[in-house]
Amino acid sequence: MRCILEYYGQLASELQLRPDQTEAVASLLDEGATIPFIARYRKEAHGGLDEVVITALRDRLQQLRDLDARREAVIKSLGERQLLNQDLASKIAAASTLNEVEDIYLPYRPKRRTRAAIAREKGLEALADLLLEQKYPTRPKEEALAFVSEEKGVENLELALAGARDIIAEKASEDAAARAALRDFFARRALLSSSLVKGREEEGAKFRDYFTWQEPASRAAGHRILAMLRGEKEGLLSLHFLPGAQTGPALSKEAEAISDAETALALLRRFFVRNTSAAAEQVREAVDDGYKRLLAPSLENELRSQLRQKAEEEAISVFARNLRDLLLAPPLGQKRILAVDPGFRTGCKMVVLDAQGALLHHDLIHIMNPGQQKEAGKKVRHLVERYALEAIAVGNGTAGRESESLLRDLKLPIPVIMVSESGASVYSASEAARHEFPDLDLTVRGAVSIGRRLMDPLAELVKIDPKSIGVGQYQHDVDQARLKQSLDDVVLSCVNAVGVELNTASRELLAHVSGFGPALASAVAAYRESNGPFVQRKDLLKVPRLGPKAFEQAAGFLRIRGGKNPLDASAVHPESYGVVEAMAKSLGCGVRDLLEKQELRRHIRPENFVSNKIGLPTITDILAELEKPGRDPRPEFEVFSFKEGINSIDQLERGMRLPGVVTNVTNFGAFVDIGVHQDGLVHISQLAEHFVKDPNTVVSVQQKVQVRVLEVDKSRKRISLSMKN
Numbered sequence: 001m002r003c004i005l006e007y008y009g010q011l012a013s014e015l016q017l018r019p020d021q022t023e024a025v026a027s028l029l030d031e032g033a034t035i036p037f038i039a040r041y042r043k044e045a046h047g048g049l050d051e052v053v054i055t056a057l058r059d060r061l062q063q064l065r066d067l068d069a070r071r072e073a074v075i076k077s078l079g080e081r082q083l084l085n086q087d088l089a090s091k092i093a094a095a096s097t098l099n100e101v102e103d104i105y106l107p108y109r110p111k112r113r114t115r116a117a118i119a120r121e122k123g124l125e126a127l128a129d130l131l132l133e134q135k136y137p138t139r140p141k142e143e144a145l146a147f148v149s150e151e152k153g154v155e156n157l158e159l160a161l162a163g164a165r166d167i168i169a170e171k172a173s174e175d176a177a178a179r180a181a182l183r184d185f186f187a188r189r190a191l192l193s194s195s196l197v198k199g200r201e202e203e204g205a206k207f208r209d210y211f212t213w214q215e216p217a218s219r220a221a222g223h224r225i226l227a228m229l230r231g232e233k234e235g236l237l238s239l240h241f242l243p244g245a246q247t248g249p250a251l252s253k254e255a256e257a258i259s260d261a262e263t264a265l266a267l268l269r270r271f272f273v274r275n276t277s278a279a280a281e282q283v284r285e286a287v288d289d290g291y292k293r294l295l296a297p298s299l300e301n302e303l304r305s306q307l308r309q310k311a312e313e314e315a316i317s318v319f320a321r322n323l324r325d326l327l328l329a330p331p332l333g334q335k336r337i338l339a340v341d342p343g344f345r346t347g348c349k350m351v352v353l354d355a356q357g358a359l360l361h362h363d364l365i366h367i368m369n370p371g372q373q374k375e376a377g378k379k380v381r382h383l384v385e386r387y388a389l390e391a392i393a394v395g396n397g398t399a400g401r402e403s404e405s406l407l408r409d410l411k412l413p414i415p416v417i418m419v420s421e422s423g424a425s426v427y428s429a430s431e432a433a434r435h436e437f438p439d440l441d442l443t444v445r446g447a448v449s450i451g452r453r454l455m456d457p458l459a460e461l462v463k464i465d466p467k468s469i470g471v472g473q474y475q476h477d478v479d480q481a482r483l484k485q486s487l488d489d490v491v492l493s494c495v496n497a498v499g500v501e502l503n504t505a506s507r508e509l510l511a512h513v514s515g516f517g518p519a520l521a522s523a524v525a526a527y528r529e530s531n532g533p534f535v536q537r538k539d540l541l542k543v544p545r546l547g548p549k550a551f552e553q554a555a556g557f558l559r560i561r562g563g564k565n566p567l568d569a570s571a572v573h574p575e576s577y578g579v580v581e582a583m584a585k586s587l588g589c590g591v592r593d594l595l596e597k598q599e600l601r602r603h604i605r606p607e608n609f610v611s612n613k614i615g616l617p618t619i620t621d622i623l624a625e626l627e628k629p630g631r632d633p634r635p636e637f638e639v640f641s642f643k644e645g646i647n648s649i650d651q652l653e654r655g656m657r658l659p660g661v662v663t664n665v666t667n668f669g670a671f672v673d674i675g676v677h678q679d680g681l682v683h684i685s686q687l688a689e690h691f692v693k694d695p696n697t698v699v700s701v702q703q704k705v706q707v708r709v710l711e712v713d714k715s716r717k718r719i720s721l722s723m724k725n
Contacts, residue, residue, distance in 0.1 A: 119163030169290030204236035222311030339451025515553025642675030680719030
């Protein structure tokens with residue numbers, strides 16, 4: 001295992017940081033500190049790094065530790081089999097990547113009984129070594145006669161030479177330098193080719209773009225790679241990642257004839273074929289066989305894995321970015337809500353929620369005919385007046401637009417707002433929903449979720465597995481552990497950036513507070529239910545199993561409005577309360593005065609409060625927090641409406657201009673909800689008048705946009721949109 005100081009130096013070099021910064025972050029992570037806590041409350045320790053850098057540092061540090069763990073396992077394996085020597089140990093210690101370690105280990109790896117292993121058992125390794133020397137005047141056939149032995153199963157010289165070639169082929173395929181050179185060649189020159197599996201035309205229709213596809217693997221877009229890999233997994237496509245002859249109208253016949261596969265073979269031969277002797281001819285034949293039978297398939301699998309991993313990282317990044325935008329969508333805030341889960345046959349489920357999201361009433365209306373609609377209107381008016389409702393939330397699923405139109409036609413003095421239902425059914429059947437509403441129907445629980453996500457998207461969406469929210473790209477095709485880690489990071493970051501109301505937050509929301517988790521969240525909720533609301537942050541230390549470490553991690557992200565200490569409603573950490581008190585004392589006022597009167601804060605000189613424990617970055621953060629204690633970083637809510645009268649794909653016409661909401665951003669464009677129960681795609685080429693390399697620079701999830709209809713394919717339910725003028 002390398003010295004830990006080497007990690008810090010390497011990380012600093014790779015991430016363009018100072019070694020002391022990487023050491024500080026690594027130490028805090030190893031102590032169990034969360035990324036939001038490190039970024040917000042330990043700026044002096046690491047020099048003000050943000051969450052993005054700290055996350056990258058954490059992930060790279062884990063990669064380096066995994067590499068060292070593999071080094072140790074390899075050295076242990078070699079030692080146990082008495083194959084380890086100083087030269088081999090030095091090479092393994094110097095390897096900087098997992099591929100390098102595996103290449104060094106490959107010739108010594110325990111393997112199944114290969115053709116080369118069988119040849120060695122027959123005593124043919126000496127012949128292979130003799131041929132590899134390629135000395136004049138070695139005559140392979142004459143030399144092979146000495147190895148003919150019926151007893152060993154080598155009946156003739158041809159079998160002797162074949163066995164020797166098998167050994168040479170394996171040596172060539174396992175040579176570390178040769179593999180490194182060919183690996184680089186594959187990375188630069190391999191083609192990704194896809195073809196339809198014979199007889200699967202009808203089943204593979206959705207992959208028809210890839211029935212005859214070829215492109216340089218190094219330039220293949222991640223979403224195309226994942227699409228083709230899915231087609232292969234379903235048995236519809238056949239994929240290859242190999243150097244070969246590029247074909248197509250852009251290439252001349254001469255260029256087509258020069259195959260990269262031949263170039264790869266020539267590159268490998270240069271490592272082993274030394275001259276034109278008869279022995280060299282045997283070596284050349286063996287090397288060619290080793291390339292086609294052993295090395296090329298191995299490197300193809302490596303490249304496939306690398307490209308898949310890169311594509312998955314892109315897809316996970318897209319999902320994480322979209323999830324962040326969705327979680328940080330503007331909240332309507334604490335309003336009395338009528339929430340409607342629309343439906344035709346089964347009717348529309350309605351719930352009334354108070355300003356804290358508590359269920360007050362639930363009911364059912366039908367809208368299939370004019371008589372039902374009239375009765376539904378009466379019922380809605382009655383509920384609006386009885387509960388003094390302030391807004392209506394309507395789910396955007398089946399019958400959503402029809403329900404919205406009916407409610408708008410009532411001309412009520414409150415806004416009617418469409419809300420995404422994505423994931424609401426998952427919540428309805430969840431343990432959280434059963435715990436909260438054990439006696440209610442799933443559809444009523446769904447209506448509650450729709451209303452609450454209008455009031456506070458973050459607080460409601462954390463109750464749902466992020467993969468069920470529908471803002472991903474090939475989310476089921478990527479490494480699920482890496483996806484979960486990335487999405488958990490996003491949820492943790494968003495929850496703690498906004499802050500959590502300690503006395504009203506659900507168990508699910510509390511579970512994402514820095515330093516908590518499901519067990520501590522349940523303990524806090526249980527204590528709150530038994531003892532009433534918390535009156536000050538430090539009372540958290542009375543919660544069973546919640547110790548000083550968890551309190552340190554969590555306290556700054558929890559809010560208590562109207563509590564004993566006014567700072568408990570802010571993002572100022574309790575460890576810094578003394579600093580604020582000193583500021584107030586220096587001005588001859590109280591802490592509450594300092595929070596309420598801006599003219600007092602103007603007289604504070606930050607440098608006067610710097611100490612050995614708290615530096616200028618934290619003092620600056622404290623002063624910013626005193627300006628707007630507990631400020632919600634999310635944007636202000638804006639009421640949005642789809643175009644009236646356009647409720648289905650059948651009503652769309654080319655050239656129409658419509659308002660829409662971005663529901664998903666991918667590497668190839670953005671999907672937009674225009675209120676017709678089918679999202680349209682704004683291709684990356686249609687996002688702006690200028691060239692767009694990254695759609696995220698132009699649009700984000702939940703953004704309100706104006707689009708123009710380009711094409712409508714009703715049979716395939718595909719809508720092409722443009723954001724250009």
